[in-house]
Amino acid sequence: MRIRQLIPDQTVNDEQSEPHEFQFNITETNETDEQITIDAEKISLNDDDSQPHQQNLTADQLQQLFTRASSELVAESMDDQEFFKREETIEAPKTSKRIQTPFPPPSEDRKQDLDLDIEQLKQLAKQEAGPLIIERYSPSETQINYPLATVTITFNQPMIAVSSLDDQINIEDLGISLTPTIEGRWRWSGTKTVQFEPKHRLPFSTKYILKVDKQHCVSAIGGKLEDELLFEFSTTTPNVLQFLPDETVSTLKPICFLLFDQKIDGNTVLQHLRVMNSDKNEITNNEVELVDEVTAKKEFKSYIDGIEGNDEKYVAFTFKNDLLKATQYMIQLPAGCPSSEGPLVTASEWSANFQTYESLKIIDLYPNKKNEYQPSCSPGYSWSVTFNNSLDHSTINKSLFKIEPEVSGLGIEHVEYNDRQITIHNNSKPNTIYTL
Template sequence: MKSYRWLFYLVLVAAIAVGCSRSTSAGTFTGGVAVHTSSSSGDFPVGDEPPPPFRLSEGVAGYEPGAETPLAETTPLSLETLQNLLARLPAIQVGEKDVQEYALPEESLPPPRPGEEVDLPFPPPESVEAPTVETGPVEVVRFSPEGDVPLAPRLSVTFNQPMVPLTSHEELAKEDVPVRLTPDVPGHWRWVGTKTLFFEADVEGVDRMPMATTYTVEVPAGVKSANGSILEAPVTWTFRTPPPTLEQTYPTGGPQKLDPILFASFDQRIDPEAVLEHVNVKAGGITYPVRLATEDEIQADAQVKWLVQNANEGRWVALKALEEFPKDATVTVTFKAGTPSAEGPRVTEQSQSFSFQTYGPLLVRDHFCSWGGNECPPFTPWTVLFTNPLDPAAFDASLIEIDPELSALDTTVYGNALELRGNTQGRTTYQVTLKAGLTDVFGQQLGKDVTVSFRVGSAQPVLSVPGGVMVVMDPSGQPALSA
């Protein structure tokens, strides 16, 4: 009840404040003009303009506003006086339904249950037929892998009848397995069901059986099944994983520098020292001896460093020739037959190789309109190709001269291409002179001025109409387009 009385108190105080406030007129001073406003209104003759609700007068020079009008002194009501005022208010009427208990459900609904409940007697009144049990001798119905395989992630053998009882993997792991694998490989056997046996290799760093190896698998005669049947004759088969196969090489293509690091990665672990003995490097019919690249040399070559960081550990080799290769020559790197693996005894049966081209002299190889065709339309870029990549840091646009002069000339160097753009004029032949000072990434210069020509043809006729796919024409207009 006290909360309601305080509410009425606040309403009463607000009403008293509104009743006591009165406004008559106000005078404000703005700049040098005194403005007087009035809230009075009256009747004026029809048709006459009413006088403005304010009066203007000339200001007084040096006028200083007076002190602010002081506020009226007030005396706050005491709590006893306020309580007496609130006591004079009529009592609050409370209806029968104003206060009710919270409507709680009589009982929460149980969570829904899927399916239906079916009552069955246990044990059942009728006997159930026992499952059919395989009889006769034990047989190996399938196995894998077999023959030459690229990878051997696991070995599996399936029999025609249960070989072990239904129990936990921990219990089955304690029993001997009826399969022999040669050579021995680190790993574990496990039963999948009661008829299929898996072997999974546990070689450090890989999830497969070692490469470059010939495996023999044998299920010996006399192996017993869970019901006592016996394998009458042994079952034997073999499979082979491949020797090292070349996967990634560097460098390739060209032009390349004369003393690059030779990088090669394989599909399995190798011994770089052993592989080095089976490497042959030739250029121009001459064999070049090579050695293993040092760690400092690898770190100094950004490309080879990236290749090493992204290669599988132990599967790559980096080589360095003892002397530079000749210019403009094809270099062939061959890993001869007999290259060994670090995972198994098998060696390669065929040679594997890659090649690259060393750089030659800097020459102009071709020039053409970038859009193709015999003649370039106006404003079409031109392209000049060189035999070697140009050095962007050493490029100077002043080494390019064009006759007649081409306004707004813009040059771009990317790789072995030089692109020229400008305000080309139609039906004009331009002579482009490439100065001898142009330099490639190998530090070579063009050596002499070379001039090439570009023929700019006529502009292609084009008619375009503003609008989208559909344009609504003026039905009263003429069937023609204005220029």
């Protein structure tokens, strides 16, 4: 057998050499040939440029090579281990003990006789009952500045039997009262808590008295009240939530709008209002008048329809005569303004201002050579003229503007949401000074 091995200049027995790849090419011959030619090429995996060399292996060397390779395979196949399985988790120790007892317990184990009648239970309860105490009540502040939906009292002892929670009750039998009387109902939310629920909410601008009479207030187990409760609180008087106009107006007969946080009477509030200009000249009540409901809802629809019930909480009025131009006016609501919900009136004054328009004038130009920040603009970029007042759209046209030198593509734009500004579209040329 003739063997050719293509290897680098290293011996076969070099075990510390770097990894190699063996390639064998066995060529069969006829039976009379005593040698088999094997091309064994050993190429270094780390050196792509190494040149192969040929070496003839004898049969013993070949057998030794195969034996070494097969012994390593056998060693790997014998490297078996059992599947690792962790030990089961030990249950956490329990500190309690489970004791089996009969039910019901034998009579000798009972501490007391369970066959008690109702009268005995009542007597037992009366012996344990202490003084009746009002643990808390709500509201607890004297001035309420928010819509109040309930009035609540909680005792330290049951006041009624559990079976009576859904029954109609006469709260006066327990000496509990809320004055003035308003539409609503008292109900128990537990054996110790009673609350008053008005049909809507407690009316504003009203002073209330919450009272619990100690002579009549007795708990279900016989506890008596040592000190009576007498608590006074008041709901808020009218407050202005919104006023319009709050800036410069574009007409000399503006419509003024006041939205309150509670129901008011428009005529009554109008008679209470005062209007004066910056020179302290007052406009009499005969010179103002309420606007009709249709006009008010058209002008201030978002405010009136914003919350249910706002249609009874506003006053809208205008002026019979033209106001002065370029003048500041003050709307004043002195202390003592009444409400439609209760007898209390405001204790402080409220006021707001608005301004009538000045004579029409230009307040800004873009671009403007006299403006150091905006002296010029790019060719073809739009120009703008801004005025101090809103403009009448029907009067705006190209004939109002004269531009030198002439510019092509001239277009004038005036929009409703920005009615104080006119935009001039154009095809202006570069490096040119235009005069408007």
